[in-house]
Amino acid sequence: xxxxxxxxxxxxxxxxxxxxxxxxxxxxxxxxxxxxxxxxxxxxxxxxxxxxxxxxxxxxxxxxxxxxxxxxxxxxxxxxxxxxxxxxxxxxxxxxxxxxxxxxxxxxxxxxxxxxxxxxxxxxxxxxxxxxxxxxxxxxxxxxxxxxxxxxxxxxxxxxxxxxxxxxxxxxxxxxxxxxxxxxxxxxxxxxxxxxxxxxxxxxxxxxxxxxxxxxxxxxxxxxxx
Amino acid sequence: xxxxxxxxxxxxxxxxxxxxxxxxxxxxxxxxxxxxxxxxxxxxxxxxxxxxxxxxxxxxxxxxxxxxxxxxxxxxxxxxxxxxxxxxxxxxxxxxxxxxxxxxxxxxxxxxxxxxxxxxxxxxxxxxxxxxxxxxxxxxxxxxxxxxxxxxxxxxxxxxxxxxxxxxxxxxxxxxxxxxxxxxxxxxxxxxxxxxxxxxxxxxxxxxxxxxxxxxxxxxxxxxxx
DNA sequence: ATTAAAAGTGAGTAATCACTCGCTAATCAA
DNA sequence: TTGATTAGCGAGTGATTACTCACTTTTAAT
Numbered sequence: 001x002x003x004x005x006x007x008x009x010x011x012x013x014x015x016x017x018x019x020x021x022x023x024x025x026x027x028x029x030x031x032x033x034x035x036x037x038x039x040x041x042x043x044x045x046x047x048x049x050x051x052x053x054x055x056x057x058x059x060x061x062x063x064x065x066x067x068x069x070x071x072x073x074x075x076x077x078x079x080x081x082x083x084x085x086x087x088x089x090x091x092x093x094x095x096x097x098x099x100x101x102x103x104x105x106x107x108x109x110x111x112x113x114x115x116x117x118x119x120x121x122x123x124x125x126x127x128x129x130x131x132x133x134x135x136x137x138x139x140x141x142x143x144x145x146x147x148x149x150x151x152x153x154x155x156x157x158x159x160x161x162x163x164x165x166x167x168x169x170x171x172x173x174x175x176x177x178x179x180x181x182x183x184x185x186x187x188x189x190x191x192x193x194x195x196x197x198x199x200x201x202x203x204x205x206x207x208x209x210x211x212x213x214x215x216x217x218x219x220x221x222x223x224x225x226x
Numbered sequence: 227x228x229x230x231x232x233x234x235x236x237x238x239x240x241x242x243x244x245x246x247x248x249x250x251x252x253x254x255x256x257x258x259x260x261x262x263x264x265x266x267x268x269x270x271x272x273x274x275x276x277x278x279x280x281x282x283x284x285x286x287x288x289x290x291x292x293x294x295x296x297x298x299x300x301x302x303x304x305x306x307x308x309x310x311x312x313x314x315x316x317x318x319x320x321x322x323x324x325x326x327x328x329x330x331x332x333x334x335x336x337x338x339x340x341x342x343x344x345x346x347x348x349x350x351x352x353x354x355x356x357x358x359x360x361x362x363x364x365x366x367x368x369x370x371x372x373x374x375x376x377x378x379x380x381x382x383x384x385x386x387x388x389x390x391x392x393x394x395x396x397x398x399x400x401x402x403x404x405x406x407x408x409x410x411x412x413x414x415x416x417x418x419x420x421x422x423x424x425x426x427x428x429x430x431x432x433x434x435x436x437x438x439x440x441x442x443x444x445x446x447x448x449x450x451x452x
Numbered sequence: 453a454t455t456a457a458a459a460g461t462g463a464g465t466a467a468t469c470a471c472t473c474g475c476t477a478a479t480c481a482a
Numbered sequence: 483t484t485g486a487t488t489a490g491c492g493a494g495t496g497a498t499t500a501c502t503c504a505c506t507t508t509t510a511a512t
Contacts, residue, residue: 025459043363045271049500059461064501066459106448129362136359137269150422171449174430177438178447180418181411188410196376204400212403221404222333222444223397251489275470285491290471292489 028066030056035073040126044074044134074134078141081127084120085148106164107214114186114210121190154179185217254292256282261299266352270300270360300360304367307353310346312374332390333440340412340436347416380405411443 024032034055038047049070053060067073121128135142161178164170170178189209204212250258260281264273275296279286293299347354361368387404390396396404415435430438 027460043269043271045269046363048498050498060500061462061502062460065461068501070500133359133362136355137272146422165449168449170447171445171451173442173447174438176430177435177442180414181439181442181447184410184414184417185407187417188406188413191410191413192406196372204402209403212400213407216399216403216407216446218446218448219397219450220442220444220446221396221399221407223394224445224450225397253490274468276468286470287472287492288490291491294471296470 025066027056027058027062031058031063031066031073032077035077036126036130039074039077039130039133044070044130071138074130074138075141077127078131078134081124081131082144082148084124085145086152106160106169107218109160110182110217111210111214114189114213115207117186118190118193118206118210121194125194150183157182181217185213189213251292253282253284253288257284257289257292257299258303262303262352262356265300265303265356265359270296270356297364300356300364301367303353304357304360307350307357308370308374310350311371312378332386332395333444335386336408336443337436337440340415340439341433343412344416344419344432344436347420351420376409383408407443411439415439 031052034052035047038051038055041047049063050060052073053063056063063073067076131141131145135145157179158175161170161175165172165175193206193209257278260278261273264277264281267273275289276286278299279289282289289299293302357367357371361371383405384401387396387401391398391401419432419435
């Protein structure tokens with residue numbers, strides 16, 4: 001329900017308030033680490049505060065010294081990942097793409113984007129798992145997730161797409177359909193890698209998979225050589 | 227971990243044992259209906275048996291007369307959807323696709339598949355939501371889901387893809403990459419429609435969205451008219 | 453060294469959890 | 483009508499839940 005600019009501002013503001021890991025107590029870091037482990041394994045609701053305390057090697061009261069409720073722990077776990085999702089778009093890519101947008105081929109931009117997102121997922125596997133799980137139930141998390149990986153990106157992507165269509169690099173399709181195709185391929189790439197990881201998938205390296213995906217995204221699977 | 231044929235057999239066998247809705251008591255149907263509602267809204271773990279009883283207008287003891295545990299309710303809710311997922315592939319499509327596979331253009335087959343899957347999701351929205359949610363935590367459900375929408379389909383799809391490559395209708399890409407592209411587009415289609423449903427998405431009808439998606443899948447988004 | 457604030461503790465709280473059991477009501481074949 | 487099986491009930495079970503609070507220990511500035 002937030003307007004996209006409001007959200008990004010709000011997210012960045014919330015991060016300001018977030019404690020840096022370095023200025024946490026040893027015990028508090030243990031609580032977070034234990035929560036990540038348990039939430040990822042059994043889910044938020046199925047993990048009890050007594051379990052978290054035990055896993056963290058801490059008295060149960062200590063948890064509530066730092067987090068005023070169990071849900072507060074969840075938000076503390078999940079918020080940094082949302083920031084990581086949004087950050088590359090907000091900071092790096094916005095500048096690069098819009099200031100040198102004609103330097104790079106569209107395929108190269110998408111290739112770099114896919115590589116970046118796969119690395120992000122690999123580096124934050126458990127957190128992202130928790131994020132997706134709980135997005136089902138908690139409205140704030142779902143809205144933040146959608147705003148981060150979708151709304152916040154869409155406007156920027158659409159401008160790029162329209163620019164590339166004008167230049168003649170892309171077909172003049174509805175922008176929204178092109179955006180969906182790019183995002184779908186990305187999701188499929190990550191999903192197959194992480195969830196549906198079968199024998200034959202591993203016969204290609206990540207970069208080969210990305211190259212294949214980008215090739216198909218740009219050229220399709222149909223044969224037009226005739 | 228099940229071998230694909232074993233799974234399908236097992237699933238169909240389990241369905242045999244499943245009570246038909248018609249031979250359920252009024253109260254039992256209410257229990258299932260209430261469970262679907264609550265599980266979809268707040269998740270399995272966050273829904274208590276006392277809530278279910280209240281929502282169903284039933285004594286709590288009645289629940290355990292029909293289901294020996296809370297998890298049993300979940301399985302009773304989820305199993306029929308898994309069957310619906312698998313059934314069209316097992317029964318209808320296998321025959322149609324393999325016996326008249328050269329009659330239909332690949333684009334037409336995919337179009338019909340997408341239409342079918344969207345309808346399936348629309349007709350079973352809550353159940354599928356529950357299915358996806360709980361697939362995170364319950365190994366049996368996740369394995370059954372993967373086997374149903376993935377493993378069970380993959381072999382069949384691969385044969386079709388390879389046949390269409392030989393005929394020259396599809397580019398000679400790695401089969402697995404083509405399969406992923408088809409599945410990714412389908413997931414994206416449903417995901418955008420159900421979750422990321424924004425203003426401009428509604429400016430196209432479902433069938434227009436499908437047509438666009440299939441067009442992009444077959445031809446890509448790159449411009450090769452030059 | 454003093455002292456105030458912050459971190460840490462663990463027994464204790466009421467509420468809720470999934471589930472049981474002894475009971476009555478309804479169903480139905482013989 | 484009888485007898486037996488199934489459906490339905492709801493108070494009661496011990497275990498567990500998120501969270502509190504009075505208390506001790508640690509930290510750190512003066």
